[in-house]
Amino acid sequence: MENDFIISAEKLTKRFNEFTAVDAITFDIQKGEIFGFLGANGAGKTTAMRMLCGLSMPTSGKAKVAGFDVYKQNEEIKKNIGYMSQKFSLYEDLTVKENMQFYGGIYHMDDTFIKQKTAFILDHLHLQKEANKLVKSLPLGWKQKLAFSVAVFHEPEIVFLDEPTGGVDPVTRREFWNMIYQAAENGITIFVTTHYMDEAEYCNRVSIMVDGRIEALDTPAQLKKEHDAASMDEVFLKLARRAKRIES
C-alpha cells in the first residue's frame, strides 16, 4: 500500500528550540499528482519542504520521499527529486547549454544522455538560437521555462517548485502551467507552492498550512464545497485568517 505513494508523511514535526515550525503534518501524495502546498508567510511551508527534500532533519515523525527515508536516506532523496525556486535555479553567467550540461553532470547523467536531452529541450523550448547565450541575457519568462526544464533534466520522480511563477507575466505564467501539466502527464509528481490563488485551482489536490499544521487537504472542488466558498482565494482567506501565531 505504502508503495502507491510517492510522498508520505506521518506526524512530521520540526522544532527550533521552543518554536514548533511544523507541527505533526500527515499526508500522502500519489505518483503523477499535482499537489499545491499553500500557506501564509511563516506558516511553515519552507521548513516542511526542506525536510521533504532531505535538507533538514525532522525533530520527530516519519516521512518517505520516492521510497527513501528522510532520516537515513537523504542523499538518495536528493538524487531522485528536482527543485526549482523563483529566486535561484540557473547560473546566470553560464550559457543555456552549459547550465544543462552542469546539472546533467551533477546528477551523474552520462554524456550521451546529456547530449540528447539538451537537444530535445532546446528544440522543445525553441531555444536553439540562444543555446550559446548567457542565461542572464534571456527574458525572465524564458528563464523560468528553462529553469523548469533543468529541474526535471535528470527525469526525477518528483519536482518541488517553490513559487515558480512569481513576477512572471500572465501569458508566460499560463505557458508555465502547461509545462507542469505535461510533466504530470509523463508521470512526474509536482509539489508546488504559489501565492496566485487561480493556480491553486489547477492542482489535483491542495493543502493549506496554518500555524505549522495542515488545516485543510482536498481537491479544490471539495475544499470550496466544504468551506462554502466560490473560489480557492476565499477558502485560503477563511483558513489563513485563523492563524494565531504571531509572525516573528
Add this chain to the structure above:
Amino acid sequence: MPAVTVQHIIKTYNSKKEKVTALNDLSFNVNNGELFGIIGPDGAGKTSLFRILTTLLLADSGTATVDGFDVVKDYKEIRKRVGYMPGRFSLYPDLTVLENLNFFATIFNASVEENYDLIKDIFSQIEPFKNRKAGQLSGGMKQKLALSCALIHRPSVLFLDEPTTGVDAVSRKEFWEMLKRLKQQGITILVSTPYMDEAALCDRVALIQTGSIMSIDTPGQIVKSFGKTLWGVRSENMLHLLNDLNSFDEVDRAYPSGIYHHVIMNDGGNKELLQQYLISKYPDVEIIEIEPDIEDCFMQLMQN
C-alpha cells in the same frame, strides 16, 4: 501641478554586447492625492522608473518632475519630499526597530514624536518588537518597518516598489488596507506590483510591459475597453477542455483562469456555437458570460 509628471523618458542600459531598453518613451502624470499603480511583470521597467523619479538614476532623455521639482536640477529638494521603499529590504539590519526609525527621522530633520500619527496604524503592529534588530524580523514585519521609515518625515509623494511581491494573499490584503488609510491622509502614492488583481485597488493604473505603457486609465475604464465578450467555460476535465477549445476554429483564444477557462471567440461567434461544439464530448459543460478582469485586459494588450 500634478504630483508627478513624466515626459518622454527613455532609459537604456548598455553592456559590452547589447543594448537593453528599460524605458521606451514613457509619458504620464499622477495627480495630487492619487493612489497610482504601475502594473507589470518583472523586467517591465518598474524599478528603473522609480529610481529615476526618486533621483537615484538619470534618464537618457526626457523630463520628469516630482512635487513640482525637476528630477535632475532639483534633486536635493525632491529627496526631502519623497518617501521611497525599494523592492529589496534596505534598512540597517544591525540596528533595532526603534533605532532605524529614529535614524531615518533624524536624517530628515524630523522627529518620531511629531509625525507619529502618520505611522501609528502601521508601527503599532511592530511596536512589541521595537528592541529587536531589524535583520531578525520576519518578512511581514520588515515590510511594516520599511514603510514606517519611508513615512516618518511626512513625505508628499510615496514610492513603493513591489511592496507585496512574495507576500501571501492575507498579508497583501492587509497591506492594501493600510495604503487606503494612508491615502486618506493626503499622501500621493505610486505603487508598483506584478499582481494584476491589485490594480482594482488603485485610483488609476498604468499597465506596463517591456518598457512601454500599454494602457493608462482607471481600472474600471480599462475593463470597459476590453471590447469583446468573454466566456467562462468549465467541465470535469479542464485540461482536455482547454486543448479542444484551442483547436476550435471559432475560438480566437482560450486560456485557464482559475475556476473557468476564459474564451474569446472570433467575430460572429456566440454561446450556441460553443455549446454545440462541446456538448457531446463534455455533457457537463457550463458556459457563462463573465466580466473581464485586469489580467484579461493585460493579456489582450500584450497580443496587440
